[in-house]
Amino acid sequence: MVTCPSCGHENAEGSKFCEKCGAALQGQSIQSTQNTAAASADNAKANEYLEATKQVSLSFFHYFSDVIKHPFSSGKRYGASNLTNSIITMVLFAVFLGLTVYFGIKNLIKELGTLSYIGEIIRSEEMNIQVSFVEFGIKPFLFFAIFVFIIAALVFAASKLSKMDADFKSILVRYGSYLVPFLGLVAIGFLLSLLNIDIFTWFSAIGFIGTFFIVPVLVLVSLYRENKNGLDIAYSSLFVVVCTMIVLYIAQRMYIAGLVEKLEEIMGQGLFF
Template identity: 30%
Template sequence: MRCEICGHENEQGKFCEKCGARFDTQLEEPVKIQTVDHQEVTGDLSNSSFSGVERTVNRETAVGSPPSLHVFTTQSPPKAASNGAVGDESAQTNPYLESAKQNSKVYLDYFVKGLKSPLAVTHKTGSEQLLNGTISMVIFAILFPLMIYLSVGSEARNFFSSSPFVDFALKPAFWLAVFMLLIAVYTFGAVKVSTNPKADLREIIARFGTMLIPFIVISLIAFLFILMGSSIGGAFLSISLVGGIFTIPALITMSYKREGPGGLDTLYAILLIYAAIFLTMLIIGDSIGSMFRSGNMFGF
């Protein structure tokens, strides 16, 4: 066996007789290590925050093919912006806007159900629908004076008033809202003395607003006819106003079951409501007329 170190020929053994080198170590090739450093970039090349480094080590042996060993370093996360700005996903929405959207959605659902089955929904309506019922009453009070304002020509409006929108729309809307609230109070009193002594005023207002939903739709139909210049709009408007003032109190009074013996008969209770309504119309009519003549409408 020839020694690869000194060239001496040996007969046998594990070591060279001349230099003492071990024969089995000479079977292995020197280890070759190749280190390659390069940067792996998965995004923008200009972003220096990505610092992933791959190192490749190749080792050759005398027997097998050269294996490859890959070692990866951990990428450092991108740094946050210095101004502390965050993306659009973390941007906070306006809480008032979200609340308005939610309330609008609730009222729309309430409106659709009341339009489909007004009597059935009214029987199930409680004081928890007070806000929705109040909104319906306000909408009804605004629609009627607005239609009167639009039905009167601009020349006539300017002739009778220097502020026609205030005098023909805003002020009548205020008085009509007060009038509708008084009708609800009269209905509450009639229910108390006739069918249900434990009736709640908030529940009466909620039911009143629910009953107004079909008449609001009739008012909108009248509004469309008025915009088109058709006289049919006046007929629809009259139906809506008469139904809202006289029909609803009677239906609400009859929607309550009699809790016990005694109490005023339901028919007489409804007649009392009508009497109170006519008396209120006379009082409010005289007050509004005197305010128009004096040029002062409730001080505003």
């Protein structure tokens, strides 16, 4: 339909003059055609993105289902074509841990509300404790995401010390694959934190320890071939573990301590103001 610019009457597509007032519709028809073409292009692009997202999601579902059954053997046979799935696994791990921190802190404040003296203060109208999603949700997510890739880089460095034939991409693929079972534990921990079930910390802690101390060793073992010229795998594994502990210590001084201070600040404002 072509709208008349003079009277607003809707005319049939392709009309040169308005059926009601006789005004020329030539320019309006061209504009209408252009708008229709632009809308069609936008719809096609949106459908393309939707289809691509659907394919990636389906691919990751099959990947996750396969790896969760046989993590070690599946991780060894996957190649560079599964890099996207491995990165998605790492990102989801960081997302779940970040959200677990956020909801865990909210649950902690609720638990404090059950204590007699503190509970009266927390429930009082004068107090309004707000847990920042940026500070306790997004920033922990970024921290865990960066930390995962740092550990993957350490594994790559260790593989070079042992003269293993592996590039950084293959390290990421295997790291992401062996991470899948621990992603499952972290996801369970997240769901339990939503339900305010205390044991969520156990699942999250095991997932965290496994990801940063067990998975790197599994990656090195899966790549290891006896090579007298390279560093023995026992020492390359020890190298990764020691470096991981050093990075954790630095992170604790730079970020985790600041996170605890933020929590203390929130509680202090609630208790004294």
